[in-house]
Amino acid sequence: MNVLVTGSTGFIGTAVVQSLKDHTVYGVSRSIVPHLDCYQHNMDILDGEKLYQLMCEKSIDMVVHCAGKAIVSDCDKNPYEALRVNGLGTASVLDASRRANVKRVISVETDKVYGFQEDIPTREDATPNPNSPYEFSKVIANQMNNFYRDEYGLDVIAVRPVNVFGGRDPNNRLIPKIFSSIRDGRAIPIHSDAVYAVRDFIYVNDVAHMIKMLLLSEPRYNTYNFSSGYNFTIPEIVKRVKKVLTYNKPDLIIDKVGDYKEIPVQEIDGTRFTEEYQFKYTDFDTAIRDSYNEFLQV
DSSP states (O other): OOOEEETSSHHHHHHHHHHHTSSSSEEESSSSOOOOEEEEEOOOOOOOHHHHHHHHTOOOOEEEEOOOOHHHHHHHOOHHHHIIIIHHHHHHHHHHHTTTOEEEEEOOGGGGGGGGGGGSSOOOOOOOOSHHHHHHHHHHHHHHHHHHHHHHOOOOEEEEOOOOOOOOSSSSSSSHHHHHHHHHHHEEEEGGGTOOOOOEEEEEEOOOOOOOHSSSSOOOOEEEEOOOEEEEEEHHHHHHHHHTTTTOOEEEEEOSSOOOOSSSBOOBBOOHHHHHHHHHOOOHHHHHHHHHHHHHHH
């Protein structure tokens, strides 16, 4: 099977490439990195014609679309770029896939398409409620997925992972911050407005494995939440990680930089996937321990 992975050098994309090493994988990204186990192509996903030509030239069977603007604060600072990359970039990938007669596209959305929901844990049929540039840009991506599926019959499977963690996350997210603080022997910073925020977390290797399962089977649905059910307040997850890694330095409450809005409580129902595929998530403590060891090697 020939698979094209967009955003192949990104956090999730790299894990997807690794999970598909028993297939022929072509990676599309704006950067080339050493030691990535695929054929790499330096390309912008907004260049639909080049994407189409590559898909035809390499006889691409399946596409995993991971590329996009993923950091909430960056999208808040430059909403137009978020809308352009996450919205039009997704349309570009889908249209190239349609023209190249790709058999299936797995499009990585996010749990943030739901925004704030009163009914939790939130199921796949909930109405999106975006309240930030990032959330809105991903809802546009979702609408693009729906349009190409409904209008052109393109087999698009949308997946919505909760907060993804792993040892190779290069972004300024919570768990990399915790790991960095522990490595350096510093107090772990917690934003004062996030003390009561509730989040779900999922291990990146589980996400990659789940995507592979969707590529190699005949899914019953076109949308899946990816949620392990590991949900914590921010202080709770800091405490849990510190316990796993036997770190005892007191935390540090700080003011958040920037005024982007955070969803106060977000819990997603992931039973659709787990029941269909009998999927077992990696134990949270094991995933944290393995992620930290990998983090130290990066």
